[in-house]
Amino acid sequence: MLEATIIRNGYVVDPESAKIEKKEVGILEGKFIDPSIIKGKVGYVNYIDAKESYVAPGFIDIHTHVFKDYTYLGIAADEIGINQGVTTIVDAGSTGIEHYEVFKRKIMNTSKTEVLAFLNISKKGLCNGGAELANLEDLMDMAEAEKIFETEASILGLKARMSSSVVKDTGIKPLIHARKLSDALNVPIMVHIGNPPPLIEEILPMLKKGDIVTHAFHGKQKNRIITSNQTLLPAAIDCLNRGVLFDVGHGSASFSFKTLAVYKKKYQYPFSISSDLHIKNYNEPVGSLMQTMSKIRGLGYSLLEVVQAVTSLPAKTLQLNEQGTFAYGTRADVTLFYEKEKSARLIDSEGDALMVEKVIEPYLTIREGRKVFESNAGTIQNGN
């Protein structure tokens, strides 16, 4: 018998048509379909009551660390994935080529959340501590990179953590190597920025369309995208104009309300929202992808914008054709969530506080048409 589902009674947030409207979402055999087709042709339909929650394509978090037990910071993928309304997570460089098979077997293949990866350009990834680019001998070579990218569809690109504690004395050299690999393989680089060396003025000009700058809105003294006269660095503007994506990558030390507030005043370039969640920032300051979205909502971005920042925008940048969309025939990953009227004091990585009056919370998570997580938010919502 065909497996058909209709999600009804929800406010559908469609990141592509940029509309929020009350309507139904149809799913047949794990793929989106026009609900009227199901009603006419399929005998039994399983109805999911959205209970007036928002209904969006499954959320994507493009910067996480889920190599649990093999790195010092790994967290369980489902803990920050489906249990928090996130259907696809991308591990950002926890694994290099040396441990990829283990990562695939232990994490990707055992999680209910879809787990994809940016492969660290260091062969060791984060399995040998956090200074993985201090020795140039540890860089993945071209032949091994070609081989693994040819066979592993779950690897989306390369990760290069370009800050002083990671590169030590090698400076910009690891990124020069990453650029060569990226150009030969035609895959993007996610670059992390932080304290120099290398300088942000050395890093940004090396990036091309489709590459991603994570920790883009950090608040460190040096290497910020914002200059002392509160405008974007010329190198950052050039980057955005070339089609490089800026990404939040909140993390323990890499998201500042002040930096984003300055950016928001003058610039409209969209950016993706990711958490950089791992075991050490899970409780605070990050919490979850939705909490990160609540912070950005609190700075004045619209609900549609923060949903696009975790669905259509990262999906398009990373050429994920099955994710971030309600297009008929694509995989039915769905995130149901509430935006609750609730006062909360949220903090960024600098310890600055923001009072918000609304918070985004997960209700139901659906993967390939099936419910994989339900919180009690729907019951509470109905009861008040």
Ligand SMILES: [Zn+2]
């Ligand atoms: Zn990270």
